[in-house]
Amino acid sequence: MSKTTDDWKNASSIYDFTATDIKGNEISLEKYKGHVSIIVNVASRCGHTKSNYEQFVKIYNEYSESKGLRILAFPCNQFGGQEPGDSEKICKFAENKNVTFDMFEKINVNGPKAHPLWNYLKDKLPAEKGGKTIKWNFTKFIIDQDGQPVERFPSATKPLTLVDTLKKYW
Template sequence: MNDVFDFAAPLPDGEEQPLAAWRGDVLLIVNVASECGFTPQYEGLQALQERYAERGFRVLGFPCNQFGGQEPGDADQIRACGLRFGVSFPVFARIEVNGDAAYPLYRHLKDQAPGALGTRGIKWNFTKFLVGRDGRVIDRFAPQKKPADLTRAIEVALDEPRPSAANGS
C-alpha cells in the first residue's frame, strides 16, 4: 500500500469504508477515546472540520481502548459518539493502534511518521496524523498538541494542488 487512500476502515456497523472516498482531500486521522483527559479535543477537531471542510479537509476519528480502557463502548455507543460530542466527522469502529493486532492503516501511519526519537508506537489517545491530498503522511502530532495549534500545518497542506488523474492519483 502506497498511501492512506489504499486502505479501508471499519465503521461501527461493520461495513468497510474505503478511504479512497476522500482521495484528494487533506485528512487529519486521530485515535480518539470518549473517557480520556484529552476528550475535550473533540470540540477543537469539530471546529477544524467546520473551518476547512469547503477546502477539502476531513477529520477521521478512530476509537481506541488501548490506553487506560478509555474507550470501553460497544458499537452502538461508538455510533452515538458523534451525537454526544457534536461531531459531524466520521467516527469509525474501535480499533487497535499498537501491537500485533494494530489496524493496517495505523501500521502504515506509524511507519510513515514515526514519533519522537523514531519510536513507532502510539503513546496515548488523540495522537494526530496529517495526510496530504496525495495520501502521504505529512506529520504526526502528540496528544498534547491542541487541534487549534494545527491550523498552520493544515493550511499549508490545503494550499497544495490536488493530484491530477494524469499522474496516476
C-alpha cells in the first residue's frame, strides 16, 4: 500500500499493508496471517507507559508461543510530544523494558500524514462516539486471525484486561 494515497480504502485486511520496523526494514503485515494480534500506538513518556509496557511484555511472553499472539507497537509523538526520540532511542527504551514483540518506526496515527494502516483501523473501528481519530497514546486494536480489526480499546484499558477478549479469537 502506498503511504501517500487513499489506497487504504481498498484494503480487505491488515495483510494488504506494509510498515517499516524500528530497524528500518519494510515488513509485509502478511507476516501476521493466522495470528491474533494487538496493534497499539506507544509512547515512552506517557502516564500509561509503565503499566502498558509491563503488561504487554507479560501477555506477550505468556501467549506468543502458546496462542500465537502478536503485538505490533507503533511509536507516535502526536500526543503531548511524549515520544520525542528517534528509532535508536526508542529501541533502547524498549530493550530496557524487556520488549521482544515487534516495534515499528515512529508514525503519525492522525492527520494528513497518518500511516495508511491507521487510517484503515480507524475507519473499520471508529471510537465509541463515532470519531475517526485516535485520542491518545496506547489506543489498542485487536486483529483476528483473518487480519480483520474486531475490537478497539481506549488508552486507559490495561493490556492484562484484554486477555478475556483475546480468548474469543484464539
